[in-house]
Amino acid sequence: MLLGDMGADVVKVERAGKGEDARAIAPKIGGESLYVMMFNRNKRSLALDYRSAEGQQLLRDLAAKADILIENFRPGTLEKMGCSYEELSAINPRLIMVRISGFGQTGPHAQRPCFDVIAQAMSGLMEITGEAGGKPVPSGAFVVDQVTGLYATVGALGALQARERTGRGQVVDAALLDSAVTLLLTAIPEYALFGTEATRKGARDRYSAPANNYRCKDERWIHFNAGNDALFPRLCKAAGLEHLLSDDRFATHAARMANADAIETTIAGWIAQHHSDDVVETLARAEVPCGKVATIAEVVTNPQLKHREQIVDIAYPDGNVPMHGVTVKLSETANSIRRRAPSIGEHTSEVVADWLG
Template identity: 55%
Template sequence: MTGALEGLRVLDLSRFIAGPYCAMLLGDLGADVVKAEKPGTGEEARLMRPRAGDESFYLLAFNRNKRGITVDFRDEGDQRLLARLAERADVLVENFRPGTLEKMGLAPDELLRRNPGLIVARCSGFGQDGPQAGRTGFDAIAQAESGLMSISGEPGDKPMLSGTFMVDYSAGMQLTIGVLAALADRRRTGRGQVVDVALLDTAFSLMMTSATEYLMRGEETGQVGNRDRYGAPGNTYRSADGWVHVVGGSDAHFPRLLTAMGRPELADDPRFRALEDRLANRDAIDAIVGEWTAGLSCDKLVAVLEAAGVPCGRVNGVAGAVGHPQLRHREMVAEVEHPALGPVPLPGVTVKLSRTPGAVRLPPPRLGEHTDEVLADWLEG
């Protein structure tokens, strides 16, 4: 079986997370992805910690299924080489500060003139236009300025940053969606185009109901910790040996939760009869549920709640997640053979295609490992 994107050529000029993640996803689905890095040190992520031997986990995590070349982005000769590679590419991915690609002589208009079918996928902190387009942007800055950080954390506490680079990952996925949409349009028209994704836009898109609620009602969502914003009870509760998250706040789930708890009489308590009543008395219902969960193990709680039809889940640490039987069955822990490290475990391919499944085929490239091979394939073939 071959990948769905087999034969697609992707020139990856990006660094850090969002851009490399997009190019990696295309590689997972079968594209021939060529990662271009500066000579000597390579992209900045190669120098970041944590590390396994001489390899950064950042590089390992976001650069599988790619071949690697080295080019000096500031050298006019190498800039011309990149332009020649772009002529043979289907997709070019970059996440420089806006204007940098143009300074390299690789303005999208010129690239599209030379290769009318090229998809130029651009990711930046604040977008390619607008009054703040030139600002440097990172995941945390986007979380802060989009409002996303303000609705995360416990009530009254300082705004909370997500525990992972959720905006970078989401922007990488948005960029991938844009590339696939542009490729679909190219099949009809034969023409490429520019895909422009910003971290700030991506973070704001994750606000969803919070943004709409403010725009329509003028009400700030605020912080609710781990509580369900629109249902009660719905929270993370301590068990006898850990934590379990329970979603039991809807009018359909609440009676089932009471049955599982052995407290059916609470359905007639005026504080809890309807959803609005429970939302007004969150603290009271949370205390009752928390007292019950504290007396049972995580395994017992999950078993009892699932039997009753109440959505729930053990709060796993990383060890519990990588050993999760469902994730293992779904092949979400994959291995690739690295020339220096041996078998390297990585998250698997998320999108499951029945006829042309994606796969982890190649380890992240060593710096410049495939330069001669790629130049022969792309420019001489």
């Protein structure tokens, strides 16, 4: 999707008849999955029986014309189809193959199946997510799937840049577990160097205080971070709590971290007396990073997101479908949404004609 947003001609190769598994996910509009609509814009769909000799040959013919082939089979599947990197590279030396898998192309777990939440569990990400003292929970979104897609995109763009110098393609190997581990912040060196195991802290920031979720008078939650030595005085002055600045327990970043419960209890008492909108405006004027914990209903009407065209309507046969817009803005080669997500095999004949004549 990211490459398509940047102008690439992306052909999604799907199983004839059934398509990808996500097409079964509800809810649906006009028989099409909203989940598929979210991530398959700017693509054309080619339906293929890629387990047949004819389908495998067509895949090789398309790879001969392609810049990049992206696949997320279990390692070894393409090799069984006669479409290994070595075989395809012999046909097209400039081909870049992006291989996305659960555990990478090699290693003791390479052949195991994997989903986003499995990687969250195995990476330790689930261990550090959730309420303090509570059970580990996964993120509310498939963050590992998406960050792996981001790493794969960076790798693909890096391989394209390298090809400008060498004239040859290469393999980009991106794995869910590897990607999830990069989200652990300082947990790995903290354990290796100090024997300290990071665990769940709820919404409290790991590196500064006060920084947490706080309940307001109107029962709404806000989150703010005033933990460093520049922000804390701003918070105290805005809240009329200047006396805290002369309290040795809160005088420095290290002191506030050592007394996080005390400072957050004090701040929570002030916030509980005020309406969430008033607190957000007060802290914004004081240049303290803050925001209301928004409902999805509020997100879709957020004026900043509207201004940035981050929620857009895409036309489908059964009506418009709102979704996320183009995330990265390029000043000279603007990204764009040119196509809605395709139905299964919608462009098979068109792609074969365009690419292979």
